[in-house]
């Protein structure tokens with residue numbers, strides 16, 4: 001029986017099958033694979049593992065149940081697509097490459113290669129980092145889980161590492177997009193840190209987990225303060241994507257997209273673009289939405305002056321915030 005499934009394992013498999021317990025079934029299969037690997041049958045171990053982890057066989061409807069275990073994981077449903085995202089062409093190319101490699105995961109793995117799956121998004125607030133994570137999920141028909149860093153980090157020594165471990169277990173078990181949002185909290189926020197070394201340990205623990213990960217999931221970390229991040233961190237990601245404030249081309253696109261047919265042609269003018277300059281995507285979208293709202297309520301077309309005023313509103317907002 002050396003190297004083969006034991007009768008006990010077979011019985012457990014049969015039971016799991018008739019109980020309709022896919023998770024249990026998969027666990028036993030992975031145990032068999034582990035056993036095969038242990039006795040030196042690495043090829044069959046890999047083959048068994050690949051069957052069990054084939055994305056085709058992982059159904060989405062188990063997510064909710066498993067999600068309940070982890071209170072720092074929040075499942076999000078946003079239906080933004082790549083065409084809603086206004087970014088420079090280089091960024092679109094990078095995002096498309098992630099999508100393409102994911103779709104070709106099978107052929108890449110057959111050739112001993114891995115798809116880009118560990119992505120760091122860095123840049124100004126309101127430029128589309130969180131949105132990008134949901135676009136990737138949407139385009140790949142995957143669920144998006146957002147990891148609440150503040151809920152992950154607790155003041156109890158050791159507990160954070162356990163939670164992190166659990167998140168990475170889910171990453172392995174359930175194929176999805178996992179967004180570690182406001183990621184710099186791990187690297188920088190010491191307010192919860194009674195022991196200075198604790199945050200460092202959490203960061204190291206994250207990096208170790210990231211490095212060990214060979215799942216079919218996509219891991220996205222987003223930060224608007226890349227300077228706070230350790231340089232060692234950048235190396236661990238397959239791709240680093242930098243988000244910047246929108247230029248005139250992007251401003252034009254945002255206005256076209258968000259104002260649709262409600263606006264007078266005079267709106268699309270240099271004066272408006274220059275007014276929008278210096279605001280991030282989120283602010284421009286907001287000013288457009290405010291204008292559309294106004295036009296619906298007042299039953300008026302959006303004029304240049306209306307949009308200019310709402311753009312100025314967004315600018316004034318920063319004064320109040322002292323930014």
Ligand SMILES: Nc1ncnc2c1ncn2[C@@H]1O[C@H](COP(=O)(O)OP(=O)(O)OP(=O)(O)O)[C@@H](O)[C@H]1O
Nearest residue numbers: 084085086125126127128129130131224281282285
């Ligand atoms: N590049 C973009 N293209 C189109 N819409 C955008 C873009 N960036 C932001 N938006 C709009 O602004 C909203 C907020 O953006 P998002 O949350 O993705 O920003 P962020 O970069 O994650 O900011 P933060 O660093 O503050 O978390 C989005 O839901 C979307 O409506």
Ligand SMILES: [Mg+2]
Nearest residue numbers: 129130181222
């Ligand atoms: Mg964000």
